[in-house]
Amino acid sequence: MHDDHVALKSARGRWILAATVLGSGMALLDSTVVNVALPFLGDDLDADMAGLQWTINAYTLTLAGLILLGGSLGDRYGRRKVFLIGTVWFALASALCGLSPNVEFLVAARALQGVGGALLTPGSLAIIQASFVRDDRPRAVGAWSGLGGVAAAIGPLLGGVLVQTAGWRWAFLLNLPVAALVVLVTRRHVPESRDEQAAGRFDVLGAVLAALALACLTYGLIEKGAAIPLVVGVALGAAFVVLEKRRSPDALVPVSIFRDRVFTAVNVVTLIMYAAMGVVFFLLVVQLQVVSGFKATPAGLSLLPTTILMLLLSARAGEMAKRYGPRWPMTIGILVAGLGFLWMSTIGFGASYVLQVLPAVTVFGLGLSAAVAPLTATVLATAEERHAGTASGVNNAVARTGSLLAVAAVPPLVGLVGDAFKNPPVFNAGFHTAMLISAAMMVVAALITFLTIRRNILATEGQVRR
Structure with a gap:
């Protein structure tokens, strides 16, 4: 345990929060800013x-x-150090994306970007967990979730402005000055922290198996008739699980952290919830441009209510979850977000922003604001402080995996293949079905939350983790 934990309201506490939000927000922003530039x-x-x-x-x-390896590297060698390396890597890869001469080069550069994101993302949340005094952590996580959510939600708006004024390449090049600011603030204000009990070897084989399994599954879901990659992906995934059990305690994913039923349940909820959100973020802004006739900037602006709501409500949701427990805020929030997806299914040709788009994204934003901070705080509260980076990495990996597989699987499932984004009637039909699927996934996630998260882990954290 550290004896120099920082108060959130202190000057240094605000700088630490700013650095972590800017760093993780940059990675989140890039996962959504690109969507509006896709056409x-x-x-x-x-x-x-x-x-x-x-x-x-x-x-x-x-x-x-x-991202799991990134969390482990931070726990071992220093969360601040790995966070800085990831930020610089991300910036360099962003420059390559902005200079891409063809789609193949762009895809390769985007893969490199993901490596940088895997280094900096778990470190940002682990820095918060290791740096702040215990009583301030739920509120700090809430502020991190809210401001990070703002970065993700503002991405389409920013992307719309950039592609209409400077061109789509600036959706990537914008990361360079942001990364420079993150490096400056982190070097001056963020304390170093690590797991002092870390020992043993890194599970490089586990990381390779996980990445290859996801790659094969993604390829098999996107490309037509690619059954063999799907089978190989499932086999590699099974091999990964077996390896992790045998390598404990040196496993990339320590099996022991899944002994907590709440931790396991919240990660299942995360998988389903972010799968649904991944589909929505991928298709909504394209639908508004291709089918509803919105220009890029208005299409991006359509998500502004979500941005505002996340900014205003997420920190309060973290406080409410600490006082009353995460079960009800998460359950209700996920259901409300699903209702927003159901409303989005009405968006089509000649859609009215005021009557269809605005209510849908507002309802979605209310639900997301209520659910994300309690979910994130619960994940961290169920893991020992020394495993903060690993727990954060696991939850982030689960979230990205859900989005990855859903974005690969759902569009072909609803008929969005080939040149569908250039064919408004085809895209419209596929979009409507995809929104219904996403809403159904949120109902399942809410049901799992309600049935499994029964104790107030946030209120009892101080007693059970000392």
């Missing part, structure tokens, strides 16, 4: 629907496959 880069680089899927999924693939 533009698709035309410019002559990409088909599969090319657009890979533009999103190449980033998510390496992020999900390596």
